[in-house]
Amino acid sequence: DTAVSQTPKYLVTQMGNDKSIKCEQNLGHDTMYWYKQDSKKFLKIMFSYNNKELIINETVPNRFSPKSPDKAHLNLHINSLELGDSAVYFCASSFFRDSNTEAFFGQGTRLTVV
Amino acid sequence: DAKTTQPPSMDCAEGRAANLPCNHSTISGNEYVYWYRQIHSQGPQYIIHGLKNNETNEMASLIITEDRKSSTLILPHATLRDTAVYYCIVDNNNDMRFGAGTRLTVKP
Numbered sequence: 001d002t003a004v005s006q007t008p009k010y011l012v013t014q015m016g017n018d019k020s021i022k023c024e025q026n027l028g029h030d031t032m033y034w035y036k037q038d039s040k041k042f043l044k045i046m047f048s049y050n051n052k053e054l055i056i057n058e059t060v061p062n063r064f065s066p067k068s069p070d071k072a073h074l075n076l077h078i079n080s081l082e083l084g085d086s087a088v089y090f091c092a093s094s095f096f097r098d099s100n101t102e103a104f105f106g107q108g109t110r111l112t113v114v
Numbered sequence: 115d116a117k118t119t120q121p122p123s124m125d126c127a128e129g130r131a132a133n134l135p136c137n138h139s140t141i142s143g144n145e146y147v148y149w150y151r152q153i154h155s156q157g158p159q160y161i162i163h164g165l166k167n168n169e170t171n172e173m174a175s176l177i178i179t180e181d182r183k184s185s186t187l188i189l190p191h192a193t194l195r196d197t198a199v200y201y202c203i204v205d206n207n208n209d210m211r212f213g214a215g216t217r218l219t220v221k222p
Contacts, residue, residue, distance in 0.1 A: 043152075100163075100165075
């Protein structure tokens with residue numbers, strides 16, 4: 001069983017469209033994250049949720065809206081897609097810890113906006 | 115922004131130990147040092163972490179200096195499959211911020 005799974009793995013869409021990326025974890029973790037890795041390969045944290053509550057919200061355009069229906073899911077909805085949104089998006093999960101446990105990452109969703 | 119500094123790239127001969135350094139001079143007392151790696155474009159993979167003491171697991175060893183301002187990840191017998199970007203992160207309270215990492219190339 002995949003610990004952190006993202007769907008879809010690849011997503012090609014036109015500018016202006018709205019799209020969602022889904023993430024699910026079966027590890028019993030209570031904290032989930034979204035990261036963006038751009039063409040320069042920098043991994044930047046976008047959001048993190050603990051028990052469905054937002055705890056980190058970096059400077060991300062309002063077009064990006066995370067949604068956490070339960071602790072096991074954190075979906076990323078993107079409105080009005082732009083060329084600059086093209087990147088690989090990684091979901092991750094961990095325990096809201098005393099900094100003594102690791103995070104597990106999904107395999108990524110490669111988003112291409114044309 | 116990341117709180118760590120790593121060399122951008124390193125080479126290592128297959129079968130030899132790979133020693134990857136990391137500087138984290140502003141680390142605070144309750145922050146752990148984590149190491150992850152990313153092979154090609156896969157999701158980052160956890161390797162090891164520590165607070166003060168040196169740590170070892172089946173993948174690697176982590177040596178943390180006494181003042182905790184730097185650390186070294188050791189892959190004791192590097193293989194070609196260890197070629198990856200290695201990230202050193204200091205983390206407290208679920209705020210994992212990645213730097214540019216070190217691109218380790220293991221050569222035959």
